[in-house]
Amino acid sequence: MTGDSNQDYNNNENSYLLKKITTINENFSFETLKCCDKPVVFLLDLKSDYLSQDLGNLLEKGSLSDCKIQNIPVHKILIETRLGKDFAQVSNYLEENCTLKEIEHLLKWIYSDRIIKNSKRTKEILSYFGIENPSKTKLLKNDLKKLLFDEESSDFKLVIKNDEEDEEEEEEEDEKLPVHKFLLAARSGLFLDLFQNLDQNLNNVQDYSGKSLETLELLISFLYTDEIPITADTDQEFIKEEFEDIVDYYQLNPNIPLLDIFEKCSKK
Incomplete structure (x- = not known):
């Protein structure tokens, strides 16, 4: 493992300034990018495009x-x-x-x-x-990245059911993630089938995977960028377990080594 702390990396229009802190040996399929005083702790960035x-x-x-x-x-x-x-x-x-x-x-x-x-x-x-x-x-x-969660340009919304129940608090509204159908269809066999067979008048659909909002936000981020941003609040083991099912459920490209990435990341 060799150090390389001088390369800047600009993470979308929010201008998170990241610096590559390590260049991992060639057996690893991602690079780790560390954030400077921003919420992102590191970014898993696939080398293969x-x-x-x-x-x-x-x-x-x-x-x-x-x-x-x-x-x-x-x-x-x-x-x-x-x-x-x-x-x-x-x-x-x-x-x-x-x-x-x-x-x-x-x-x-x-x-x-x-x-x-x-x-x-x-x-x-x-x-x-x-x-x-x-x-x-x-x-x-x-x-x-300019399109990621951009409500103005999106043409569809994924509705994430809020299953948390707290009698003392008012029921929270379901979360809605703005997406672009063509992009999700390009990257996921499930979304391709969904959008090809969906009533074109519908502008949203509930996600039935049963995964957490945090996991689905990471999934959408990955589908748009081939990157997985990990924050200080991310429960990496929990996310890894959820991604094990997501790879199959969403019919992602089988060549993408997502689980290997999480495994190697957790050992760093």
Whole structure:
């Protein structure tokens, strides 16, 4: 284990400043990032980019798309978040100035951060939208953090039943987590089945996994970022036990070593 305390890490628009405190040997599938005077104690950050893999598959399948560019099914909020422009403006520019192949190459970057080898044209198009360094790592992850629990841009809510009963206190309202259907569907087989078969007029659904609000917030955070933020109040053993069932219940990518991560983390 080697120390490396100089690299800054910016955790979304809340501007939690994190510093990487260790570089763990290559047998470990995550990096540990420590927080400076903020609630996050450390962050489990997967080295393998499962997020881009899952979103890349979503682009290929066109699942839950809500609009099209040159007859290619796409997801409006993702296009707007990644390019920083209104969808109509993006669509008009691409259809007037780009070939179908160029649009396909651009969409590959939008959904997976991947630049086609020697694709000078893709970089020119991204430059038009103000993105000058598209090869920089983790741009996709950082963009999706802007959507995490963002009620304004979300198109659905997960209702978390509050089962705590206290006769002396008024009954608390159920918690509602704002989410984006396309993103949850890309990462979870259960959500994909749910949203494909759900009445499109519904804007919320109760979560039946029986897991705690804290665990489900960590799960949603992971689905958006491939990261699991651990705070000083997190009961790591409890969360680990709940995640054992969550991996199967939500039909997550079986290659993601979530349980290994918690096991190795608890030994640090």
